Amino acid sequence: MEYTVMLPAAGSGKRMGAGFNKLFLEIGETPILIHTLRVFDSDPDCAGILLAVKPEERGQIQDMLGQFGITKVKALVDGGEERQHSVASCIEAHEGAGVVLVHDAARPFIRRDVIRKLVDMASAKGAAIAGVKAKDTMKMARNGVVEKTVNREALYIIQTPQAFRYEVLHEATKKAEEDGFLGTDESMLVERLGHPVHIVESTYDNVKMTTQEDLVFGEVLLKRKQEEDLDDADRTRL
Numbered sequence: 081m082e083y084t085v086m087l088p089a090a091g092s093g094k095r096m097g098a099g100f101n102k103l104f105l106e107i108g109e110t111p112i113l114i115h116t117l118r119v120f121d122s123d124p125d126c127a128g129i130l131l132a133v134k135p136e137e138r139g140q141i142q143d144m145l146g147q148f149g150i151t152k153v154k155a156l157v158d159g160g161e162e163r164q165h166s167v168a169s170c171i172e173a174h175e176g177a178g179v180v181l182v183h184d185a186a187r188p189f190i191r192r193d194v195i196r197k198l199v200d201m202a203s204a205k206g207a208a209i210a211g212v213k214a215k216d217t218m219k220m221a222r223n224g225v226v227e228k229t230v231n232r233e234a235l236y237i238i239q240t241p242q243a244f245r246y247e248v249l250h251e252a253t254k255k256a257e258e259d260g261f262l263g264t265d266e267s268m269l270v271e272r273l274g275h276p277v278h279i280v281e282s283t284y285d286n287v288k289m290t291t292q293e294d295l296v297f298g299e300v301l302l303k304r305k306q307e308e309d310l311d312d313a314d315r316t317r318l
Contacts, residue, residue, distance in 0.1 A: 087182075
């Protein structure tokens with residue numbers, strides 16, 4: 081089933097401490113943004129990519145798209161002050177209906193099988209988000225003092241992509257704008273409507289490149305992915 085993906089790429093990446101858009105940082109001599117775009121550009125089910133960017137970075141990103149042969153970007157829209165505003169701009173630029181995904185441009189290691197499960201779930205149920213179960217003991221604390229230990233069996237660490245039928249996400253975003261509500265992710269906006277949001281199991285490799293330590297981990301993940309691709313190619317030749 082086809083889908084359209086929206087990528088907010090207008091952040092500043094302050095926690096990375098690079099002094100510029102962290103998406104331009106490289107893993108294996110290729111910008112993070114391009115690694116992420118390649119996942120969707122190479123997916124036959126991806127009908128198009130909408131990219132929210134800073135106006136002053138538009139030219140640089142257009143040059144990168146040409147340099148690395150990215151062909152499915154249908155529009156570069158102006159990003160906003162907050163992620164929610166950038167996604168709203170992508171929603172307005174989207175033509176058509178169907179399933180839409182919102183994905184962090186700084187998560188280059190999302191697996192295609194997870195994308196497929198999200199699209200199928202969103203098509204059937206209206207809303208689906210990627211997540212992994214919490215592995216560590218979780219405690220609720222106030223002012224640095226533990227109040228209680230939380231049952232981690234019921235806790236998920238939420239990632240992206242987050243997938244929705246277009247009309248569900250459009251309604252949720254419009255309602256949030258009318259109410260002056262700013263959410264932490266798209267799922268939160270949909271939850272406000274009382275719409276059920278289903279979790280699809282993702283992988284712990286789907287890391288968001290946020291800090292310098294993440295870049296080191298990213299190099300390891302990229303090397304492993306390249307080795308897996310070589311193994312797959314060898315098996316195909318056999």
